[in-house]
Amino acid sequence: MNRRTLIIIAAGGALLLALLVVGGIFLFGREKPDDAKGSAFQGGDRESQKRSNTLLVAREYFEAGEFQRALDLVDDLLIENPADEDVRRLRDEILDGRRRSAAEEADAIASAAAQAAARAAAQTAGGSSRQPTAAEIDAQARLEEQRRLVQEAAEQRRQEADAARAA
Numbered sequence: 001m002n003r004r005t006l007i008i009i010a011a012g013g014a015l016l017l018a019l020l021v022v023g024g025i026f027l028f029g030r031e032k033p034d035d036a037k038g039s040a041f042q043g044g045d046r047e048s049q050k051r052s053n054t055l056l057v058a059r060e061y062f063e064a065g066e067f068q069r070a071l072d073l074v075d076d077l078l079i080e081n082p083a084d085e086d087v088r089r090l091r092d093e094i095l096d097g098r099r100r101s102a103a104e105e106a107d108a109i110a111s112a113a114a115q116a117a118a119r120a121a122a123q124t125a126g127g128s129s130r131q132p133t134a135a136e137i138d139a140q141a142r143l144e145e146q147r148r149l150v151q152e153a154a155e156q157r158r159q160e161a162d163a164a165r166a167a
Contacts, residue, residue, distance in 0.1 A: 051077060051084075059088060067098035095161040102154035109147040116140055 011022055054073050055083075061070035077087045116139070120132060 024144065037112065046137060055090065060093075060099060061089070062094050065101065067094055070094045071098075075080070092161075095157070095164065099154065099157055099161065102157060106147060106150040106154060109143060109150060113140065113143040113147060113157065 010141065054077055058070045058073040058077075061067075061073070071091065074087055074091045074094060077084060081087070116136075120136075120140075
């Protein structure tokens with residue numbers, strides 16, 4: 001072998017070695033997200049951060065009126081730790097909010113039905129011989145059916161909440 005071939009082989013080997021070192025630093029020398037400065041997990045463990053984030057999201061769902069989504073998150077936390085008092089308090093708040101929302105919805109439907117009945121009575125008492133149209137009768141029937149369904153759902157939620165509190 002001549003001298004020129006040896007220099008080329010040595011330079012190629014040095015270049016290959018340098019690439020391996022740089023690649024190793026790139027692949028294995030990077031910080032992991034848990035160790036990174038400013039990480040969301042710094043100063044606490046992963047499970048407590050997950051719990052805090054889940055509680056935050058559940059509260060946001062609750063405040064937005066998404067009661068079932070909030071309850072699903074809270075239930076997952078209670079499955080992991082049934083003795084967690086913060087989670088139990090939030091669950092009770094969500095159940096109370098859902099109950100109040102159902103009652104308000106039932107009141108709104110009842111109010112709409114009462115207004116429709118008052119209009120019909122006023123038309124009849126005012127000497128109007130006009131009979132309610134089929135659309136009005138259907139609307140009244142739908143309102144009464146919705147009211148009944150909301151009341152049944154509210155009663156079922158109340159029973160579920162009572163059973164959950166007893167447990």
